[in-house]
Amino acid sequence: MATIDRQATTLALAHALSAAERGLAVIPLSRTKLPALRSPHRAGSEPAGPRCHGECGRFGHGVYDASTDPVRIRELFAAAPWATGYGIACGLPPYRLIGVDLDTKTGTDASVALRELALRHLFGIPETVVVLTPSGGRHLWLTGPRDVVVPNSAGRLAPGIDIRGAGGYLVGPGSRTDHGVYATAPDTARLAPAACPSSLLRLLLPPRHDSRPHRPTPGDHGRGLVHFVLSAHEGQRNTRLFWAACRAYENGLGPALADPLTEAARTTGLPEHEARATIASAARMTGHRP
Structure with missing residues (x-):
């Protein structure tokens, strides 16, 4: 059974409620950065059928449990007293967050790779919220358009660059994990998430299957x-x-x-x-x- 660190859980709940006040839907996370509540539909426990995304009314559906309702958030954390962090659901209104996860564990500098992509595709990296990870990586928070669904991906843009889109989540600042604490970069704490540059957004979307020949553009x-x-x-x-x-x-x-x-x-x-x-x-x- 998970060891309960009540102080860490209390802090995580406080941070989660603060994020919810800003319109960010949250769920409790364990020290492993995974959703703290296990699925009520574990293999063998119920007959096979369509995958449930919370329609059953029980907790344990990962990012589909995410909420901005303080009453529901307190209920989620009460059901997971071992939680020491919280996740922020991506792709939901009003921000429709897109997380750009710049990792350091691949042996390459993902920040340099992102700058090179920006140069090649002629987009600027906007000033936005940056969350520092315990391993030395960074999460850039961007916002997406209302009518665009950005999928999750790992290393598709470049080694060390993972994307958190619809159905994914970002570890929220203030969360405590086995490797340390996530924190907002001090010079970005005052910022709101910036809009994702259109050229970068195109790179994040699946390629279109179009039989028409591509006509070169000035870009x-x-x-x-x-x-x-x-x-x-x-x-x-x-x-x-x-x-x-x-x-x-x-x-x-x-x-x-x-x-x-x-x-x-x-x-x-x-x-x-x-x-x-x-x-x-x-x-x-x-x-x-x-």
Whole structure:
């Protein structure tokens, strides 16, 4: 039987109720980060049938138990006195949370991978709520559109980047686990979850099966130029940047791509002042004002 840490449970309940006041639906979690209440439909206990998502009225349906009702939340925690944390359901109104989980246990820097994705696909990483995990990872909280369902995924975008979408949950700040406590990054505690950039949102959705041929867009061309700079090796960084900047200005994308190309060049090791000077030279060469 699970050991009961009443102080941890009391703190978890307090944090969960505070989150619910902000419109976030919550469930109690155990120290293992799993839902604290076991399913009432465990294998062999009932006849096989359609999967229950709480229609039976009992607790133990994981994220489908999530609620913003303080009375129900207290009942959930009373039924799980061993809970030391709480989960926040993703995909539900009003925020329709999308969690970007940047892990550190894969041997790669998921934060760097996300920045490279941002450069290649021309989106910015907005200022938003960031939750620090005990293992050194980070959870970015983003919001999704009303009519879009973002699925859960693990490592599909890049190694170490997991997505928590509809049917998933994020471990809430203040939760205590076997490995430590989750906490909001101090400089983001005042923020509301930011809207997910449209280019990132497209990456999170399953690919469409469309028989029509894809027609290149200016965005495709811009991403190609940024990727061309990102793949430069030492000795060719300036040359590639100059070529890409010339093509950008020739295609009317120069002003829009100046910052992404600069950041891409910095990622390869080129100093920012040198990168901007190269882009300015490309602008002049193609008859544009830098």
